[in-house]
Amino acid sequence: MSTFDQLHRFLFSKANVRGELVRLNESLNHIVHSYEYPVQIQRLLSEMAAATSLLTATLKFEGEIGLQIQSKGPVSYAVINATHNQTLRGVARWDESLPSLPEAFSDLLKEAVLVITITPEEGERYQGVVALDKPSLAECLEAYFEQSEQLATQIRLMTDLQQVENTKAAGILIQVLPTSAEATDKANTGEFEHIGTLTETLTEEEMFNLPVDDILYRLYHQEEVEVYPAQSVTFSCSCSRERSAEALKNVEKAELLSIIAEEGAIKMNCQYCHAEYRFDSIDVEAIHSGNHVASTTNQ
Numbered sequence: 001m002s003t004f005d006q007l008h009r010f011l012f013s014k015a016n017v018r019g020e021l022v023r024l025n026e027s028l029n030h031i032v033h034s035y036e037y038p039v040q041i042q043r044l045l046s047e048m049a050a051a052t053s054l055l056t057a058t059l060k061f062e063g064e065i066g067l068q069i070q071s072k073g074p075v076s077y078a079v080i081n082a083t084h085n086q087t088l089r090g091v092a093r094w095d096e097s098l099p100s101l102p103e104a105f106s107d108l109l110k111e112a113v114l115v116i117t118i119t120p121e122e123g124e125r126y127q128g129v130v131a132l133d134k135p136s137l138a139e140c141l142e143a144y145f146e147q148s149e150q151l152a153t154q155i156r157l158m159t160d161l162q163q164v165e166n167t168k169a170a171g172i173l174i175q176v177l178p179t180s181a182e183a184t185d186k187a188n189t190g191e192f193e194h195i196g197t198l199t200e201t202l203t204e205e206e207m208f209n210l211p212v213d214d215i216l217y218r219l220y221h222q223e224e225v226e227v228y229p230a231q232s233v234t235f236s237c238s239c240s241r242e243r244s245a246e247a248l249k250n251v252e253k254a255e256l257l258s259i260i261a262e263e264g265a266i267k268m269n270c271q272y273c274h275a276e277y278r279f280d281s282i283d284v285e286a287i288h289s290g291n292h293v294a295s296t297t298n299q
């Protein structure tokens with residue numbers, strides 16, 4: 001049985017350190033193969049998806065996390081959104097006029113920042129910005145945790161792009177427990193470093209081929225580890241006809257009607273899942289008079 005598309009959490013009960021391991025396959029393929037992305041973009045989105053899943057598990061409330069890269073390099077924009085229910089979606093934009101893209105993370109992105117947006121279902125939105133000035137996404141995220149939360153964190157991200165249309169990504173995170181951060185700073189740095197050293201020994205071969213129990217045993221059999229039930233990770237898009245209609249409220253009615261006169265309908269395509277929502281003149285009248293739009297979907 002595959003244990004991909006699952007997030008696993010564990011706790012080093014004696015060390016005030018927690019861990020997470022995620023492996024993505026089917027959920028990821030919906031994202032990285034929804035466009036003709038060059039392999040470099042597939043890799044970037046794969047790492048971002050694994051990272052976002054790991055970060056979502058750090059949420060202390062119900063809501064969403066968005067990881068968004070903005071850059072002046074060949075990749076202008078890449079985003080992965082996730083919810084506390086471990087649903088993922090994502091999209092990227094790059095300079096399609098380039099004959100080929102560079103391989104290295106730092107060459108793909110120039111003057112780049114990572115914007116981390118945390119949106120609780122109730123309460124205020126939080127946004128953190130990290131400069132993407134390190135050689136890998138994992139290192140940039142480690143720096144983010146050190147700076148914004150003063151939590152020693154180790155993240156490893158791996159991708160397997162060998163099979164066509166069957167991309168895999170994985171990530172492992174260990175982090176000192178937030179409740180004991182100050183105490184941990186002083187007392188448990190040694191334990192965190194020790195667990196970090198063990199985590200470093202995990203190979204890609206093991207990550208993508210062994211059952212999760214075997215991985216955890218192989219890495220941490222000398223530690224006391226409490227493993228929690230796994231959580232499924234799925235691809236899911238939050239777009240809807242209602243949300244698309246909402247966006248049309250900001251466009252002049254006359255302009256919408258002239259598009260309909262020319263093209264027969266307003267067609268709105270979701271950039272994440274490619275769902276198409278169509279609106280005719282009756283819909284436009286309803287939208288601009290503040291009425292509900294009939295909720296038939298056109299996929």
Ligand SMILES: [Zn+2]
Pocket residue numbers: 237238239240270271272273274275
């Ligand atoms: Zn969608």
